[in-house]
Amino acid sequence: MSVIAIDQGTTSSRAIRFGPDLAPEATAQEEFEQYFPASGWVEHEAADLWETTRRVTAEVMDSSVRAIGITNQRETTVVWDRRTGEPIHRAIVWQDRRTADRCAALKKEGLEERATEVTGLLLDPYFSGTKLAWILDEVEGARERAEAGELLFGTVDTWLIWNLTEGRVHATDHTNACRTLLYDIRAGDWSDEMLEMLDVPRAVLPEIRDCDGDFGETTLFGDPVPIRGVAGDQQAATVGQACFEPGMLKSTYGTGCFALLNTGDAPQFSKSRLLTTVAYRLGGRTTYALEGAIFIAGAAVQWLRDGLGIVEAAHETARMAARADPKQDVLLVPAFTGLGAPHWVPEARGALFGLTRGTGRDEVAKAALESVGYQTLDLIRAMQADHGGDTGAVIRVDGGMTASDPAMQFLADITGGRVDRPTILETTALGVAWIAGHAVGLYPGAEGFAARWALDRSFEPAMDEAERAARTERWDRAVAATRGV
């Protein structure tokens, strides 16, 4: 008996079949096109998200599958026709900044404090609410049709569930709902006040269910298979890393970096511009997290490859960092799309500091790897200010970039915390596979699942205090300089 986890990400759709012992048995993956129609705009064809998902799921499907779990890129916004299932616009991706002016106008009206109080988020174009309002305003006739109940909104989970169930289920889960700016984080339901603030009609919204709720069944692949697990990808990784206790912290390094700190069963509000988010809601009980989101992590390594052309493959950066001149201290602030948490400066742009005549590709590659550690340090300091001094003493990491030993060692050095890398790096898929498999009685409870977490390698901090302090101070100055340019 097995479970399929669908992981619909920003650059590819993946499906992994997990066996009765939660070991991955089969994997399929497909990339799809990214559209950049204007500066700062990022779109996907919603049909591509669905078609690639359908194909990879079919590839790993067999008669042993007892449940499907869905985890997804969050905040990305789709609006479609209830009757035909046709999207009325391309999906607007989480990275898209087109609603920056709308957010600035709302802030100018003094509404941010109230928005944060209700949703735990900030008035930033990152979240779905202003993207949805943009589609309703810009697509001809959309607002009237939405008010008449003809249109449906969904984040990517909802869009996939709708297609998997052939239009029978219009639902989302709490971890995705809480990223829309339309969700009352205390009440655990849509907020009429936020709907009014962002001018969104309630009729378009999906029903919100628990992560291990019943999301219907699909008959597209043969016998009916229930969809019994749904969670946003960063929350699914938190579950996959078994961060079930308050104070446990995971950090995922893919294109961007997302660190989630379990804060227990009451939402904690940040004084340091971190986000309050639902970590998971299982069996009717909500667990919350503080989240720090950084937009550029592995993407800095992609830039070395695709922008500068100084590496052919990401893994070459490890050898280059080892070769780099230790006396040079080149620093990269990779604010390529502005600064995310805890700074939130959309107009900041990146910079390299400390260049000399001797600076070459090796030093720049090392700086790119280290930039991820420095940015995480900013998140951990914010979490410590909010949650207490020993936060970050242990960080559980996952995602493609954690394959880089020098990046992980520097992360430990600069944060002064221990960095634990598990044997399974596909923690996002694992998390939602466990939720779905547990819901149908195939997998053990949280305790049994947590006991299976296995360490690949720990990175212990080895930098002395004085050096850490000096480097931290230099980083702070570099970020301050980048903000102002």
Ligand SMILES: Nc1ncnc2c1ncn2[C@@H]1O[C@H](COP(=O)(O)OP(=O)(O)O)[C@@H](O)[C@H]1O
């Ligand atoms: N050995 C490595 N060293 C440094 N960076 C790496 C390495 N392997 C992968 N990466 C980076 O990790 C990212 C891919 O991670 P992944 O978790 O697949 O991302 P996503 O899910 O966001 O597409 C890429 O940005 C890539 O540059």
Ligand SMILES: O=P(O)(O)OC[C@H](O)CO
């Ligand atoms: O698709 P990923 O893995 O880059 O994750 C995207 C995040 O969910 C955005 O908030």
